[in-house]
Amino acid sequence: MLLSGGLSAVSALGAEVHNVRVWIAPDHARLVFDLSAAAQHKLFTLKKPDRIVLDLANTKLVSDLQGVDLASSPIALMRSGSRNGGKDLRIVLELKEHVKPKSFALKPNDQYGDRLVVDLYRDMAEAPPKTAVASVNDPSARRDIIIAVDAGHGGEDPGAIGPGRVKEKTVVLGIARELKALLAKERGFQPKLTRDGDYYISLRSRTQRARKMNADMFVSIHADGFRDHRARGASVWVLSPRGASSEMGRWLAQKENSADLIGGVGSVSLEDKDDVLAKVLLDMSMTASRSDSRDIANSIHRNMSKFAKMHKKQVEQAGFVVLKSPDIPSILVETGFITNHDEAAKLKSKAYQRKMAQAIFSGIKAHFTAKPPAQTWLAWQKEGGTQKTTPFSYKVVRGDTLSVIASRNGVSLAALRKANGLRSADHIMIGQVLKIPAS
Structure with missing residues (x-):
């Protein structure tokens, strides 16, 4: 069964596979083949036993596949052979579990040359999330406030890179884990990481994961980069009006074929609503979430300004994809410029990562203590529960x-x-x- 075919032009001199990297995520494994030039490819599967076959035209292997670490991957063995009189390369992945493969080519960037990516998606049958039913006589049944903590970049995408090759993906994961630890200690909160390892998640997948978590808030953590090493300063971002408008249009356009819901716990579907009602529901949801986003962002901005230089004196706005959940208050924190020598030194320090996490935590806690969602433990406590x-x-x-x-x-x-x-x-x-x- 043919699953995909490459459309890239083949170099006149042919291509070489110089290196193979493997990134393991909870729901998939990613193989990245570093190429000397773009190469046309075909990907197909074989049964009994389960195998994935990758054919690359006019390509030679100059890397040792035996040295590739396949631990924790769905691949039992990776082997290669030549085809068409040695002109083409075939790589066979022998599998130890069922996966759904997907392949695509990546053009050169500042970090890497041509690459071929093969994603192997595991079968992840997810049970629907359980929502605690609040009881007047049983406050322990009141639900926690769920905070989705998103460490930017990961895996093949290192993000910005600073002096000494310090990578944004590593720094922000450290801050995200510190924030998770602070929230986990605080009664009434339940933090969940969108990623807890070195692997890549697409921008839309990050917000989708927050939605599957039934998150009450989404915070994405990043570190800036710029070619001028003098650039410095942290910043906090919320969704711009233009970004909100474009996202509303996208949701309305796909509402008939979308399983997405709005409203978090006790959410509603747009699928069975007429256009006018769907637009009203979306507008109400986005207005509320943007208002909460600004409140949390302003609090975090004030906390950060006590110890960090801020890029601007106020919270900034942009149309970042990760901020576009219509019903989940969402903010993006740029913790500083990792390309600046002074800020890079701070950002890779565990003490500074904890300080940054504390500033974010305090802002989140202050907002939800003052304005807790209904049927949560914090709401029960605010109402004077015993x-x-x-x-x-x-x-x-x-x-x-x-x-x-x-x-x-x-x-x-x-x-x-x-x-x-x-x-x-x-x-x-x-x-x-x-x-x-x-x-």
């Missing part, structure tokens, strides 16, 4: 005070002091573990 749970522990983070911790967990200051043997001075330290008594 917690009926067993005692638990809490680790102190930067910015905490004893009174804030007591208020956040619905206990009295006196009870918190007594449970931890504290005196009235209320002196606590970052990293200290406190016992939170049942209230």
